[in-house]
Structures are given as C-alpha cells and as structure tokens.
Amino acid sequence: MYAGGYATGGHVAKTSWCRMEPRLPEVVPFPWINTSVPVDLSSTAESGEEHLALENIEKWTDGLRTSIERACFANYLEKVEAIGAEPPTVPVIKRPRDIWRHIEIESVRPQGRDLIVVYAVPEWDDNLHHEWCIKGTDRLLYVGQFLDYPADSYGDIESGNSALDYDETIARLEHLPQQWTSNT
Numbered sequence: 001m002y003a004g005g006y007a008t009g010g011h012v013a014k015t016s017w018c019r020m021e022p023r024l025p026e027v028v029p030f031p032w033i034n035t036s037v038p039v040d041l042s043s044t045a046e047s048g049e050e051h052l053a054l055e056n057i058e059k060w061t062d063g064l065r066t067s068i069e070r071a072c073f074a075n076y077l078e079k080v081e082a083i084g085a086e087p088p089t090v091p092v093i094k095r096p097r098d099i100w101r102h103i104e105i106e107s108v109r110p111q112g113r114d115l116i117v118v119y120a121v122p123e124w125d126d127n128l129h130h131e132w133c134i135k136g137t138d139r140l141l142y143v144g145q146f147l148d149y150p151a152d153s154y155g156d157i158e159s160g161n162s163a164l165d166y167d168e169t170i171a172r173l174e175h176l177p178q179q180w181t182s183n184t
Contacts, residue, residue, distance in 0.1 A: 024041065024054065025054065040119065047112045051110075052114065053113055056136060060138070070096045073170060074169035076125075080177065087181075092181070093177060112152070114135055115133065116134045129145075130146060133154035141155040142161050143161065
C-alpha cells in the first residue's frame, strides 16, 4: 500500500478511508472527590466530539469548583427553607465546600465538544436527583432537578436553577444550618 490506495496492475485503486471516532472511555476520573464515574451515553446524540468534552473534565477550574459548591449549597439551603427541614431529615452542611461529603456523583454525560451533564444524588434531596450542566472548563450553566434535557438546553433554564443567583440565596439563608450541631 502507498499513499492514495493499493497498487493494482500499474494503476492505483482509490480507497475510501473513514475517519475513526475516538472510543469513549467507560469511566472518567472526577475531580475533587478522588473517584472515577461512569460515562453515560444513553441519551446522547453523538457528534463524534464527545471525547473533547470528556477531556475538559481534567481541566475544570477552581472557579468552577467554587461555583458548583456554592450552587449546591444554595440548593441545600432552599430545600431546608422550603420544607422546614432539620437534622436528621437533612444533613448538617455549614459551608459550601462541605457539600462533597453529601453528594454521590453517579455519572457524566458528554454532549458535543464542550458540554457535560453530571448526574448527582444529593443527600439532602435524594428523591429529586440533580443534574449539573457544565460548559467548557469553567462555566456552570445549571444545577437542579434531574430533567434529562439535551445539554444545550440547560443554559436557558431559570426556574429551579441553583447555578443562577446562588450568592443571593446563600446570603439570605446561610443562617439556617448554623444553629445545628454537626452530625458528620
């Protein structure tokens, strides 16, 4: 074989090369919690660029981590306020960075080259599992109830999206768990 095809009796027969899409891993390391999680492709319309979105996970920024922590903490505080919850019904979480002990990451779903939807089960709301939609390495688009939407739709969600206005929610409600004795 040489460039362009196979030699056949003095002339070259052209070959048709198909582009091989990178094989997606079954699991990927999830930053900040020292574990690997499954890659979910069950509801992804594959574009062939999902490997790029998965590669972004290892490049997620500290700013993204802070946004996730604050959005999840705001979600926790809203749940506590909405149902008047107290321990042991909900865990005692006094700071945003403490949410990781109370969330189980079930999977990540890549969509296209730069969107990842994280499926998470927060201990404070195990009946309404969560999704987080992340764009690129540093932009949190959505934190809230599991919806299973196409990933490019999450940026348009306002109602129930804890990724929006989390600082205001925390300022308004962070006093709620401060009076409780830590149970962790």
